[in-house]
Every structure is written in structure tokens, then in C-alpha cells.
Amino acid sequence: MDVPYTTKPRPDTGLYNAKLGIxxxxxxxxxxxxxxxxxxxxxxxxxxxxxxxxxxxxIPIGTFNTFVLISSSVTVxxxxxxxxxxxFNRFKMYMGITILCALAFMVIKSIEYKxxxxxxxxxxxxxxxxxxxxxxEVPGIEGNPWFMTHKKLADKKIESIKIHPDPKPKLxxxxxxxxxxxxxxxxxxxxxxxxxEIKTSEIKRLSAFVPAHSTYFAIYFTLTALxxxxxxxGAAVMFYLWGPGAKMWKTDPERFTNRIEVSGLxxxxxxxxxxxxxxxxxxL
Amino acid sequence: MGDAHSKExxxxxxxxxxxxxxxxxxxxxxxxxxxxxxxxxxxxxxxxLLIASVKAxxxxxxxxxxxxxxxxxxxxxxxxxxxxxxLMALTIMAHYDVPVLIK
Amino acid sequence: MQxxxxxxxxxxxxEHHHEDLGFWRTYVFSTDHKIIGIQYAVxxxxxxxxxxxxxxxxxxxxxxxxxxxxxVGKMLxxxxxxxxxxGIMSPDLYNVFGAMHGTIMVFLAVVxxxxxxxxxxxxxxxxxxxxxxxxxxxxxxYWSFFLGCVIMFFxxxxxxxxxxxxxxxxxxxxxxxxTDGQTYWLIGMVLLITSSLLGSVNFIATIIQLRAPGMxxxxxxxxxxxxxxxxxxxxxxxxxLEAAGIMQLMDKVFHTSFFLPTGLMVxxxxxxxxxxxxxxxxxxxxxxxxxxxxxxxxxxxxxxxGEIVANNTRKSIWGYRxxxxxxxxxxxIAFIVWAHHMYLTGMGTKISAFFQTTxxxxxxxxxxxLTCLFISLWGGSIRFNTPMxxxxxxxxxxxxxxxTGLPLGFSFADLHLHDTYYVIxxxxxxxxxxxxxxxxxxxxxxxxxxxxxxxxxxWGKVHFWVSFIAMNLIFQPMFAQGMAGMHRRMYxxxxxxxxxxxxxxxxxxxxxxxxxxxNKGITHAAFLMAVAQLPFIINFFYSMFKGEKVDDNPxxxxxxxxxxxxxxxxxxxxxxIVVYRGPYDYSLPGAxxxxxxxxxxxxx
Numbered sequence: 001m002d003v004p005y006t007t008k009p010r011p012d013t014g015l016y017n018a019k020l021g022i023x024x025x026x027x028x029x030x031x032x033x034x035x036x037x038x039x040x041x042x043x044x045x046x047x048x049x050x051x052x053x054x055x056x057x058x059i060p061i062g063t064f065n066t067f068v069l070i071s072s073s074v075t076v077x078x079x080x081x082x083x084x085x086x087x088f089n090r091f092k093m094y095m096g097i098t099i100l101c102a103l104a105f106m107v108i109k110s111i112e113y114k115x116x117x118x119x120x121x122x123x124x125x126x127x128x129x130x131x132x133x134x135x136x137e138v139p140g141i142e143g144n145p146w147f148m149t150h151k152k153l154a155d156k157k158i159e160s161i162k163i164h165p166d167p168k169p170k171l172x173x174x175x176x177x178x179x180x181x182x183x184x185x186x187x188x189x190x191x192x193x194x195x196x197e198i199k200t201s202e203i204k205r206l207s208a209f210v211p212a213h214s215t216y217f218a219i220y221f222t223l224t225a226l227x228x229x230x231x232x233x234g235a236a237v238m239f240y241l242w243g244p245g246a247k248m249w250k251t252d253p254e255r256f257t258n259r260i261e262v263s264g265l266x267x268x269x270x271x272x273x274x275x276x277x278x279x280x281x282x283x284l
Numbered sequence: 285m286g287d288a289h290s291k292e293x294x295x296x297x298x299x300x301x302x303x304x305x306x307x308x309x310x311x312x313x314x315x316x317x318x319x320x321x322x323x324x325x326x327x328x329x330x331x332x333l334l335i336a337s338v339k340a341x342x343x344x345x346x347x348x349x350x351x352x353x354x355x356x357x358x359x360x361x362x363x364x365x366x367x368x369x370x371l372m373a374l375t376i377m378a379h380y381d382v383p384v385l386i387k
Numbered sequence: 388m389q390x391x392x393x394x395x396x397x398x399x400x401x402e403h404h405h406e407d408l409g410f411w412r413t414y415v416f417s418t419d420h421k422i423i424g425i426q427y428a429v430x431x432x433x434x435x436x437x438x439x440x441x442x443x444x445x446x447x448x449x450x451x452x453x454x455x456x457x458x459v460g461k462m463l464x465x466x467x468x469x470x471x472x473x474g475i476m477s478p479d480l481y482n483v484f485g486a487m488h489g490t491i492m493v494f495l496a497v498v499x500x501x502x503x504x505x506x507x508x509x510x511x512x513x514x515x516x517x518x519x520x521x522x523x524x525x526x527x528x529y530w531s532f533f534l535g536c537v538i539m540f541f542x543x544x545x546x547x548x549x550x551x552x553x554x555x556x557x558x559x560x561x562x563x564x565x566t567d568g569q570t571y572w573l574i575g576m577v578l579l580i581t582s583s584l585l586g587s588v589n590f591i592a593t594i595i596q597l598r599a600p601g602m603x604x605x606x607x608x609x610x611x612x613x614x615x616x617x618x619x620x621x622x623x624x625x626x627x628l629e630a631a632g633i634m635q636l637m638d639k640v641f642h643t644s645f646f647l648p649t650g651l652m653v654x655x656x657x658x659x660x661x662x663x664x665x666x667x668x669x670x671x672x673x674x675x676x677x678x679x680x681x682x683x684x685x686x687x688x689x690x691x692x693g694e695i696v697a698n699n700t701r702k703s704i705w706g707y708r709x710x711x712x713x714x715x716x717x718x719x720i721a722f723i724v725w726a727h728h729m730y731l732t733g734m735g736t737k738i739s740a741f742f743q744t745t746x747x748x749x750x751x752x753x754x755x756x757l758t759c760l761f762i763s764l765w766g767g768s769i770r771f772n773t774p775m776x777x778x779x780x781x782x783x784x785x786x787x788x789x790x791t792g793l794p795l796g797f798s799f800a801d802l803h804l805h806d807t808y809y810v811i812x813x814x815x816x817x818x819x820x821x822x823x824x825x826x827x828x829x830x831x832x833x834x835x836x837x838x839x840x841x842x843x844x845x846w847g848k849v850h851f852w853v854s855f856i857a858m859n860l861i862f863q864p865m866f867a868q869g870m871a872g873m874h875r876r877m878y879x880x881x882x883x884x885x886x887x888x889x890x891x892x893x894x895x896x897x898x899x900x901x902x903x904x905x906n907k908g909i910t911h912a913a914f915l916m917a918v919a920q921l922p923f924i925i926n927f928f929y930s931m932f933k934g935e936k937v938d939d940n941p942x943x944x945x946x947x948x949x950x951x952x953x954x955x956x957x958x959x960x961x962x963x964i965v966v967y968r969g970p971y972d973y974s975l976p977g978a979x980x981x982x983x984x985x986x987x988x989x990x991x
Binding site for chain 2: 073
Binding site for chain 3: 003005010013015020027028033034036043046047048051205207210215217219221222
């Protein structure tokens with residue numbers, strides 16, 4: 001007893017079940033990411049003049065990751081086309097590349113995350129003093145401290161910290177005048193401002209570039225983490241279809257090809273979301 | 285798509301896929317470069333979103349075969365787009381339409 | 388729940404089954420849509436009862452503030468500790484019960500029963516499918532729902548108790564309450580939303596792909612249409628709430644400020660947050676789901692009533708096409724009315740004019756549906772059995788609920804009525820004597836199909852009449868209370884605001900004593916309502932074993948679910964199904980019976 005149209009399309013709709021299913025699912029995904037994009041827009045237009053941060057992400061790494069994801073998108077459709085041509089070995093190769101790209105994307109993303117967790121901004125009690133961004137040194141902690149906050153400083157009774165402010169960027173890009181802040185990611189070498197010592201009592205707020213830092217990082221982490229979950233989910237499914245699931249090619253090649261098409265559709269959608277995330281979060 | 289494709293069709297498709305791939309890479313480079321040029325804030329945003337939309341169209345239209353998809357899928361997606369637009373537009377309009385004294 | 392699902396008779400399932408799947412895969416981790424439907428129905432009926440009990444405790448507190456809750460007071464103290472000290476409900480506990488009553492009734496009881504329970508059981512049968520399009524996803528959907536239920540239920544017992552921010556969970560209130568209840572609520576909601584997304588994908592794919600030969604769109608039973616539109620509402624309206632839920636979870640766990648504005652004061656101090664968020668954003672995203680959710684509650688109920696009315700008037704439903712188009716129209720318009728819940732947020736006149744207009748427009752298809760169903764009664768030889776009584780009561784009760792909604796749809800009237808008992812009475816008329824009555828009707832109507840036995844008619848009628856009277860005694864006085872200005876969230880039933888003589892003007896200001904005294908009457912009616920459910924509960928379980936045995940088509944109905952053996956085996960149909968006619972061919976001139984099943988060919 002099998003459900004009809006799992007492999008062959010139903011004549012009047014021209015679709016097999018899973019294909020309709022994945023498109024319905026993607027429609028709901030459009031609403032999910034769409035709602036988050038709408039929230040992004042609303043938070044941004046809501047932000048007080050000059051408080052929306054710019055240029056805090058590493059554009060070269062982001063661009064490279066975009067290349068990685070686009071490559072995986074073409075290889076997954078090539079994998080499907082190879083099956084259509086009956087070339088199982090080429091399918092294996094293309095699908096393998098896709099999975100490797102997915103892994104590479106995740107690795108790069110986690111490096112970016114780590115970088116953010118150890119990068120800080122300090123706001124001062126004195127409203128006239130602008131905030132400083134950079135890496136900090138906290139007495140009693142070796143290396144770059146993770147997730148430090150002003151509360152923790154107070155709890156540990158640390159009297160002062162040192163900050164290595166980010167270099168002023170060499171390229172005066174379009175964003176500076178809007179952002180108001182002169183911060184940069186610190187990967188391009190400009191002039192290093194001198195290390196400063198800051199008393200805990202002067203600090204109003206200290207936060208790493210974590211979600212709590214600002215609504216910008218809140219939406220950045222929410223969107224990219226949700227996207228990363230999709231990447232991992234897609235990679236897991238594709239890994240199954242590349243490994244143990246590929247046995248179906250021998251017993252039911254048409255159904256297997258359909259499975260690859262459906263997982264490919266999901267993967268393209270993940271790519272599509274990133275195509276919007278990249279400019280919106282990194283460039284604008 | 286599915287089974288209506290002959291092997292020749294697929295081979296033609298593969299050429300398209302490669303072309304789209306190259307176009308997407310170029311699009312990515314262009315969007316990064318465009319962001320480095322100061323065209324005015326609004327224009328920068330519009331340009332970046334335009335490039336992203338073109339790239340999205342290429343992925344959806346060719347990789348996802350949306351250009352030759354069945355009517356049922358179109359119907360579902362049209363509903364989705366309409367409701368998404370409603371959500372976004374009305375929320376933002378509500379944000380701006382606030383009595384002046386409160387603002 | 389497990390032991391109830393066992394009652395699907397063993398003999399039949401073995402007869403038609405080639406492979407024996409064993410107990411666990413047949414009844415617990417089943418992929419059969421009928422078992423999953425029953426699992427949903429039983430779980431959600433249990434939560435319906437639980438949600439009702441929460442309300443009873445609250446009603447006691449409203450009528451007799453500060454007095455020990457009878458019977459269960461000591462038990463609550465033993466389980467929940469300080470929040471129910473001495474068996475008396477504390478304000479915190481009242482908030483917990485209030486928030487969870489709403490959440491449970493909407494997300495854990497009515498929607499899963501109406502959409503997932505009846506939908507799973509009936510839709511594939513009515514379209515002549517052997518199962519849902521994705522049986523395993525169907526199972527995943529149920530277990531995700533079940534896990535969400537467990538988390539919601541478990542959250543009552545954590546320190547501080549469950550969520551207290553109301554079922555709407557408005558930020559910043561919901562985020563800044565220091566207990567963890569809201570976190571559990573959000574995790575539970577994410578699971579429930581995932582479940583309903585999986586479910587709705589499955590329903591839509593099933594209805595589009597698996598209709599039997601001859602089952603054209605305009606031959607589908609009205610119930611299937613209602614479920615189809617409902618599935619679309621869930622599919623496209625729920626994700627924004629999932630997004631909002633994720634963001635609120637971020638606010639709660641990672642201290643972001645999505646919904647927390649700059650300068651927010653908590654406990655007299657400026658909150659230690661980055662600020663910059665928008666509380667209104669939560670409301671937009673929440674109501675973008677929660678208004679369509681109202682139609683998710685109603686449409687399946689209307690579908691059930693349509694089936695039962697056609698069957699028991701023994702004539703075709705009046706205006707089948709109008710009904711279908713109206714349901715489709717509701718489905719579309721439901722997405723652009725949400726902000727009528729937000730008139731009091733300082734919304735401008737242009738945007739509120741827009742939402743008032745769409746709100747008025749959506750009442751048109753609703754009225755068309757109600758009118759069609761009323762006209763269907765005209766000239767019928769009506770059989771007043773239990774399902775029909777509930778279905779008949781649905782019509783005026785739903786009408787009352789709908790009409791009292793109109794003043795709330797206008798922003799100027801809403802200024803006065805917003806957040807009063809008037810609102811409570813309005814939407815409870817829609818959901819309680821409306822939707823839940825239709826669901827009872829559905830239970831009585833399809834029970835013979837699922838078990839092979841009928842529920843007892845006499846006790847069914849007792850259940851109906853007492854419930855019907857009690858419902859109205861509960862909710863009618865609330866309109867008066869609301870119009871007198873009684874706020875819906877006062878934990879002492881308004882005692883604090885009881886009228887006092889103003890020495891300057893010489894007038895009594897505050898709530899007058901009559902309005903407050905209505906609380907007692909309402910509470911007594913609620914206890915009567917509880918008593919009225921006992922015959923139903925006993926009848927439900929007793930009839931499984933001792934009910935009157937029936938044949939495959941006890942109601943002499945035309946739709947496909949009655950063309951199967953009873954209860955339907957795995958795979959549903961024992962013969963090839965071809966559909967030749969519309970769903971409601973009753974009393975056709977020249978036909979041998981007063982009903983002509985959809986599978987009956989035209990003899991010409």
C-alpha cells in the first residue's frame with residue numbers, strides 16, 4: 001500500500017508530492033525570513049540618528065563565504081543534472097563538493113562569530129565621551145576575554161581594564177558619514193591608536209559584539225544563526241543522500257533523482273536567503 | 285521539471301547553469317564594489333537590493349527551475365508574496381502613520 | 388492517551404493489514420492518519436479539560452477574592468507552593484492561570500482538535516485518499532506537538548510558575564517578568580508552530596495531490612474546503628510568529644532588545660539593555676498570526692457544521708459555491724485585518740481607517756456563510772440528534788459572537804471596550820458556544836466511524852442542553868460588565884474598583900455593586916458548565932465498549948468517509964473509489980433512498 005504520486009507526477013498538477021511539499025515549506029520559510037527582514041527594516045528605521053552601526057563585519061570574509069555558498073548552489077544542481085544523465089559517479093563528486101562547501105561555510109562563519117565575541121565596545125558615563133571599540137585586556141584573564149560585561153567587571157571588583165582601540169580605516173568609505181562611528185573590524189592595517197586604560201567606574205556599559213550589544217548585532221546573530229541552522233540541516237540531509245541514502249539509485253533511480261531535486265530546492269533557498277543577508281548585514 | 289527532459293535538454297541546461305554561476309560571482313563582486321562608492325545613502329541601498337534581487341531571480345529562475353514551473357507552484361508563491369508584502373508594507377506604514385503630537 | 392488509542396478494535400486492523408507492525412508502531416508511533424487524528428483529538432480534549440479547570444479556579448478567585456479555592460485549594464498549595472499559599476490564589480498565580488488558559492485553549496486544545504484532530508481523521512477519508520501525502524511527516528508533526536504540550540505543561544512546576552504575560556505575551560511585560568515561565572512558553576510555542584507547519588504542508592499537499600478520481604474541486608465536501616483554507620492560514624501566518632518567538636527568546640535568554648525600547652524602566656531603574664527595540668513590532672508580528680488564528684479556530688468548525696446540517700436536514704446544503712468562495716475570501720482578507728487589535732497603540736487615523744475597512748469587509752463573507760447555513764435549514768425535515776443540536780446551537784451563538792465583534796472593529800467604539808469583559812464575552816461566544824459546540828458536534832458525528840459504536844443519545848442531549856444554558860449564563864453578563872468598564876485582567880474581580888461615594892460631586896464612582904455581583908452568578912454558571920461535561924466524559928469512554936453498535940453508514944450520509952468499513956482499516960478503502968457527484972446529494976427526485984453517495988454513478 002503506497003501513497004500515490006510519490007515518484008510519478010499527478011497528471012493534472014504535473015507535480016509529485018514531495019515537490020509540492022517542499023515548495024509549500026519554502027513558502028512558509030519565505031514568511032519566516034520575510035518577517036525577520038521586516039523586523040530588520042523596522043528596527044533600522046526606528047534607530048536614533050547615527051546609532052545604527054556600520055562596517056563592523058569583515059567584508060572580505062563575507063564575500064568569500066558568498067562565493068562558497070554560490071559554488072555549492074551550482075554544484076547541487078549539477079549533481080541533479082548528472083543523475084538525469086545517468087552519471088552516478090559525477091553525482092557523487094558534485095554532491096561531495098556541495099557538502100564540503102557547506103562545511104567550509106560553517107567553519108568560516110564560526111571564525112567570524114569567534115572574532116565578534118572577543119571584540120568590545122565601551123560606553124562611558126560621561127555622555128560627551130564617545131564610545132570606543134577594540135580588544136580589551138582584563139587583569140586576571142589571559143588572552144582575549146569572552147563575553148565580558150560591565151556587570152561582571154563590577155562583580156569581580158576589577159578596577160580598570162586596558163583597551164586596544166581599533167585602527168582608523170585607511171579607506172574613507174561611504175558608510176562613515178552615516179554611521180558616525182569610526183570603528184572598523186581591525187583586519188586592515190591602519191594607524192593603531194594607543195592603548196588606553198579605562199577605570200571601571202567610568203564605564204557605563206561594556207559589551208562584546210554579541211546579540212546584546214545592539215539591535216544591529218541582535219538581528220545579525222538571529223538571522224545568521226537561523227540561516228546557519230538551515231545550512232546544517234540541509235548539509236545533514238545531503239550527506240545522507242550522498243552516503244547511505246544513495247543506495248536508492250539502484251532500486252528506484254527516478255525517486256532518488258526526485259529526492260536530490262527536492263533537497264536541491266531547499267539548498268537553493270538557503271543560498272537565496274544569503275544573497276539578501278550579505279548586502280543587508282555586511283554592506284549597507 | 286522532472287521527467288519531461290531529454291538528455292540533450294539537460295546538457296543545454298548545464299551550460300546555462302555554468303553561465304548563471306559566473307553571473308552570480310560577478311554580481312557578488314559588483315555589489316561589494318558598489319558599496320564602496322558613495323552614491324548617497326538611499327541610492328546605495330537601492331542598488332544593493334537591486335543587485336541582490338537580480339541574483340535571487342537567477343537562482344530561483346534557473347537553479348530552482350521556477351521559470352518553467354507548474355501553475356500550482358506559481359499560485360502558492362503568488363499568495364506568499366502578496367501576504368509577505370502586506371505584512372511588511374502595513375507594518376512599516378503603521379510605523380510612520382503616528383499622530384503628530386505623539387511623535 | 389495510549390490506552391485510548393488501543394480501543395481501535397484489534398480484529399479489524401489485523402484483517403486488512405498485511406504486515407503486522409506491532410503495538411508501538413500501530414498505536415503510538417503510527418503513520419496512519421486515523422491513529423494520528425485520534426492521538427491529536429485525545430491529547431487536545433485532555434488539554435481542553437485542563438484549560439477549563441484553570442478557568443474554574445480563576446472564576447472562583449474573581450467571585451470570592453481571597454477565599455480558599457474549594458476542593459483543590461490545598462492540592463494547589465502542595466504542588467505549587469507559595470503562589471497558592473493556604474489554597475488562596477495569589478496575583479502571580481492568577482496571571483499564570485490567565486496566560487496559560489488562553490495559550491492552552493487556543494494552541495493546545497481548540498486548534499489541534501479542530502484542525503489536526505478532525506482534519507487528520509476526516510480529510511483523507513472524505514477525498515478518497517489512502518493516507519496523507521507524507522505519513523511520516525504527519526507523525527513528526529504530532530510528536531512535535533506532543534513535545535510542545537509537555538513543555539507547556541511542565542512549565543507550571545518550575546520555580547515561579549508558567550508564563551504570566553497573557554496569551555498575547557506582549558513585550559516588554561513578558562520579557563521583563565523575572566521568572567523563566569516565558570522562556571518555556573516560547574520554546575513550547577516554537578515546537579507547536581513547527582508542528583502546525585508540518586501539518587499544514589501535509590494537508591495542502593494531500594488535498595491537491597491525493598483526491599480520488601472524479602473528486603473535482605467543486606465536488607469536495609465543504610469541510611475539506613474549510614480545512615484547505617485553514618491550512619494555508621497556518622502555513623503563511625504562523626512563520627512570522629515563529630520569527631517573533633525566536634526574537635523574544637533572544638530577548639529573554641541573550642538579553643537583546645528586539646522588543647525593548649531605549650530608556651525602559653524596570654523596577655524603578657533603567658534596564659541594563661542596549662535598547663533601540665520596538666514593542667509594537669511584537670504586536671504586529673503576533674497579531675499577524677493571531678488574527679488569522681481566529682479563522683483557524685472558526686473555519687474547521689464551520690466545515691463541521693456544514694456537514695452535519697446537510698446530513699440532518701436531508702437536503703443539499705444551500706449555496707455550496709457561495710460557501711466555498713466565502714471561505715476563500717475569508718482566507719485572503721484574514722491576512723490584512725490584524726491591526727484592529729492595536730487601535731490603542733497610538734496608531735494614526737489613515738492606517739486605522741484601513742484596518743477598520745478590511746475588518747468590516749471580512750464580516751461580509753462570514754455573514755454569507757452563516758446565511759447559507761441558516762437557509763439550508765429552511766424546508767428540511769430536520770433530525771434533532773445530538774450532533775445536529777450542537778450544530779444548530781452553533782449558528783446563533785456564532786452569530787452573536789460575530790455581531791458583538793463589530794463595535795470592536797471600529798476604533799472609536801473600541802476605545803471604550805478595549806480590554807474589558809466585553810471583549811472576553813465577544814470572543815468566547817465565537818470560540819466556546821461557537822467553535823467548541825461545533826467540535827462537540829463533530830465528536831458525536833464521527834464517533835461511530837472511529838469506534839463502530841454510537842454515543843448515547845440521551846446523555847448527549849443532557850450534555851447539550853445544560854451546556855447551552857450554562858454557556859449563555861456565563862457569557863451574557865460579561866457584556867454588561869464590559870460595557871460598565873470592567874477590565875479583563877483584574878485578579879480580584881474588580882473589588883478594588885468597587886464604587887465609592889465621591890464627597891465632592893456626591894456621586895458614586897467606580898464599578899457599581901450590581902456589576903461586581905454578576906461575578907458570582909457567572910462563577911456558579913461555570914461550575915454548572917463543569918457538571919454538564921461529566922455526562923460527555925462518561926459517555927465518551929463508556930460508549931467505546933458499551934455503546935450501540937452501528938453499521939458503516941449510521942447517519943445515512945453521502946460523503947466518502949461513510950463508504951469505508953467501520954472503523955476504516957489501514958489504507959481506508961476496500962474498493963476502488965470513483966466519485967461521480969457532488970457531496971450533498973440528499974433527497975434526489977427519483978433516487979431509491981433519500982441520500983445518494985458520491986460514489987453512486989449517474990444512471991442514464
